[in-house]
Amino acid sequence: MNPANIIYCLSKLFDADLNSSKREISQSELKISKSVAEIINTLVSSDQFNYEDEITLDLINELPDYYDEINVIETNDDGNDADDEWDDKENLKEHYIPNTYSIEFMKEVVDFADAKDSSGKRRRSWKTVKHRYRSLPDQNYISRFRKYLSQQGTKRQKTQNIDQIVYKKFLNAREQFLPMHDIDIQRWALQAAKEMNLDEFQASHFWLATFKNRHGICSRKITNIVTKREISNFDDIKKSEEEFLEKFRQLSRKYSSKEILNTDQVGIEKELHSTRTLSFQGEKKTLGRVSSKNATTHSYTIQPTISLDGRVIGPMFLCLQETNGRMGDIVKRHLFEPKNVVITCSSSGKLTNSLVRYWRDKVLVPSIGKKTLLLSDSWTGQNDNSIYQDLKSVGKAVHRIQIPPKTTSDIQPLDKYFNRQIKNLAKKLYNRVALDQLDINLHERNNIIKLVSLIHNQISAPIF
CATH class of the missing domain: 1.20.890 (cAMP-dependent Protein Kinase, Chain A)
Incomplete structure (x- = not known):
């Protein structure tokens, strides 16, 4: 060379x-x-060369509405830049430089810059626009805003808008307690994308999983069902709940914690069975065995009573299901009768008005002092005030206050935690007998009584 x-x-x-x-x-x-x-x-x-290529990303203005000169925005005929009469303090909208601009801000800037006078000419110069919106680095931003608005935002902005629209629909559906599934979320997203002309958006499974994770959404089993009428009455239900709580606060001042009681009826299937089990992945049909299908559709009723100081009051009240609502002499002779269970029966296995009085005499009265504040739900069988007024003759004063309808799951102590413990304990006992294949039919009369007696014994322990 x-x-x-x-x-x-x-x-x-x-x-x-x-x-x-x-x-x-x-x-x-x-x-x-x-x-x-x-x-x-x-x-x-040199006999060898190293070639290095460095690439940089620069911002180039290629917008059709590019401003070439400072005064491309025309002024009034008199050439006065201060053509709008406003006070600087009132109209100085921006004192900072944000990283991004909202849609509302862009619209405001474009509308302000594009305002025209009666002759059809733009009223304001760039100097005027800059004076009002100090955060704009240069006049090219007006063109960028105009193009951005005409395209309804960038792809990223449209995707974020889809997220907001779908989440708003989700909230509205849940506020009305309407069921929805993954396909509904995807359908709403595709509808929103179509309205925004975002044709490449597919609402993929990855997008769906990301959306659900971002908003803490998962599939849940419906535990309670309500009607449209009940939903419309939620405000009234909430008001009645607050009124009851205020009434309770006033009355409870006159009683000690051991004198404030709550009682409730709990229906239990004659044979409880688990709805879940460990099994193999990919299994098309998962079966569960019971001793009697008939026993899984019939039930008996127990009625526990607890006090505000955390004690179980009196024996457990048990109502069995018997044909014609009565037990025969042979059945009575062989009946297991523990001391901590008061046994009765009905044709349905549920309580009646007369059985409420029987509970009062056999369970409540022997277990309380001279005065008691009793909380119970709105079941019609116990709404007769005379049930407790009759106790004055035996020197007992029971003041019953009724928990409003549709509120027990929120404010009744037994419904909040205690009844669930009873059912869970009973289910574990049923599952243990089935898994160990013990020769015991827990749906038989005496075994039901023994089971209830055992449960009462356990939940009366201090650990509960």
């Missing part, structure tokens, strides 16, 4: 005549020539 040839080629590229008369050479030119000479010498003496 000949350095002279390189210099000759450079002269041709720069269209310079090397044979022309000598000119005065500056220090800068001399310095640059030395640097170029070093580079040429390095290239001539």
